[in-house]
Amino acid sequence: MCIYLTQAIKKHSAKIGIVGLGYVGLPLALRYTDVGFRVIGFDIADRVVEQLNHGLTHIEHISNAEIALANEKGFSATTDFSRIEECDAVILCVPTPLNKYREPDLSYVLSTMNQIAPYLKKGQVVSLESTTYPGTTEEELKPLIEQQELIVGKDIFLVYSPEREDPGNLHYNTQTIPKVVGGSTPACLEVGIALYEKAVDKVVPVSSTQAAEMTKLLENIHRAVNIGLVNEMKIVADKMGIDIHEVIDAAATKPFGFTAYYPGPGIGGHCIPIDPFYLTWKAREYGVHTRFIELAGEVNSAMPLWVVDKVADALNKHKKAINGSRVLILGMAYKKNVDDMRESPSLQLLDMLLHKGAYVAYSDPHVKCLPRVRKYNFELSSIELTRETLSSYDAVILATAHDAFDYEMIEQASQLVIDTRGYYKNSSNKIIKA
Numbered sequence: 228m229c230i231y232l233t234q235a236i237k238k239h240s241a242k243i244g245i246v247g248l249g250y251v252g253l254p255l256a257l258r259y260t261d262v263g264f265r266v267i268g269f270d271i272a273d274r275v276v277e278q279l280n281h282g283l284t285h286i287e288h289i290s291n292a293e294i295a296l297a298n299e300k301g302f303s304a305t306t307d308f309s310r311i312e313e314c315d316a317v318i319l320c321v322p323t324p325l326n327k328y329r330e331p332d333l334s335y336v337l338s339t340m341n342q343i344a345p346y347l348k349k350g351q352v353v354s355l356e357s358t359t360y361p362g363t364t365e366e367e368l369k370p371l372i373e374q375q376e377l378i379v380g381k382d383i384f385l386v387y388s389p390e391r392e393d394p395g396n397l398h399y400n401t402q403t404i405p406k407v408v409g410g411s412t413p414a415c416l417e418v419g420i421a422l423y424e425k426a427v428d429k430v431v432p433v434s435s436t437q438a439a440e441m442t443k444l445l446e447n448i449h450r451a452v453n454i455g456l457v458n459e460m461k462i463v464a465d466k467m468g469i470d471i472h473e474v475i476d477a478a479a480t481k482p483f484g485f486t487a488y489y490p491g492p493g494i495g496g497h498c499i500p501i502d503p504f505y506l507t508w509k510a511r512e513y514g515v516h517t518r519f520i521e522l523a524g525e526v527n528s529a530m531p532l533w534v535v536d537k538v539a540d541a542l543n544k545h546k547k548a549i550n551g552s553r554v555l556i557l558g559m560a561y562k563k564n565v566d567d568m569r570e571s572p573s574l575q576l577l578d579m580l581l582h583k584g585a586y587v588a589y590s591d592p593h594v595k596c597l598p599r600v601r602k603y604n605f606e607l608s609s610i611e612l613t614r615e616t617l618s619s620y621d622a623v624i625l626a627t628a629h630d631a632f633d634y635e636m637i638e639q640a641s642q643l644v645i646d647t648r649g650y651y652k653n654s655s656n657k658i659i660k661a
Contacts, residue, residue, distance in 0.1 A: 360505040
């Protein structure tokens with residue numbers, strides 16, 4: 228089975244199934260289509276499937292032309308999971324959020340596996356790309372597969388390969404980002420390497436699925452901890468009257484031993500706010516209390532409240548209260564120049580300000596309307612940014628520094644600017660660093 232499957236992949240005669248057509252799955256589907264594979268995309272959202280089959284994108288940094296070209300090459304999307312049996316490779320790219328107790332929520336992964344399990348067959352490879360805790364592939368997916376009377380490593384092949392997508396990154400994409408792959412058995416790893424080396428420039432094999440799962444967590448916990456450090460230093464520097472961005476830029480001139488991380492209104496995206504809690508939860512099973520990681524999480528989680536307090540202080544100096552003030556948030560995406568709102572701290576800022584009685588609006592050229600998400604349903608649309616608009620608000624919060632914003636106009640027309648991104652180099656009575 229292993230030899231037959233790897234040969235089919237190497238000859239491009241294998242059919243690839245991508246489950247989950249979001250920020251991770253869709254670029255991967257387009258990449259496999261581009262290199263000559265027949266690809267079926269699976270999603271539970273009828274609207275997404277219908278759009279894709281009509282050559283229309285639902286993700287800003289992927290164009291309609293790219294979707295249309297993929298369709299011409301044979302890509303199609305479906306909500307019919309019985310078509311899994313047509314596929315030689317099945318790659319799972321579904322969300323792994325936290326529940327309200329900040330514990331891993333594997334419901335999307337497990338429900339997907341239960342949907343596809345009846346259609347699994349001998350000679351397939353199943354790869355999980357969703358971020359999760361070490362042991363998930365072996366403890367959760369493998370038993371579900373073996374319930375179908377398929378022997379992993381002999382009849383069917385199971386791998387874990389963490390996604391490393393970075394929406395909007397102009398320097399790295401699905402092809403050029405190295406791909407870590409771990410297999411449930413040596414034969415599984417062999418098939419996994421064959422599968423991914425056709426789509427990416429470099430495959431990095433590791434000894435097990437657990438090692439691959441831990442690799443993903445380390446990558447993002449590294450960022451979370453360092454962002455927590457610089458966010459805490461930002462608070463200290465602010466109390467001392469020091470510009471933390473000036474300090475970071477100066478420290479970054481050291482050619483060794485220092486990597487620049489920048490503070491902000493919180494952390495966003497699907498990985499950095501989530502991944503540390505996957506490891507801390509699993510570590511408790513082994514009697515380990517990950518104090519260092521959890522402390523960074525606490526610091527980062529507190530940043531939106533710190534920003535709101537800075538807004539309150541700034542308004543107070545102008546003899547105004549948050550309650551009844553008009554506040555405009557610039558940027559709802561979690562980072563600049565994308566439409567990705569997953570775990571965006573701007574959503575928390577909006578929610579906190581509303582609860583404090585402010586009238587709040589937002590402007591974001593990449594997010595025209597706020598969709599309903601797991602925690603929030605604001606039913607707001609982006610407003611046009613003009614001098615008249617800016618001057619009508621008591622405070623403007625720069626939450627996401629999109630390149631499309633006219634920063635000179637923002638500074639000139641606004642009554643107050645709360646700068647959470649360090650865009651403006653100097654503080655003043657109008658520009659408040661946060």
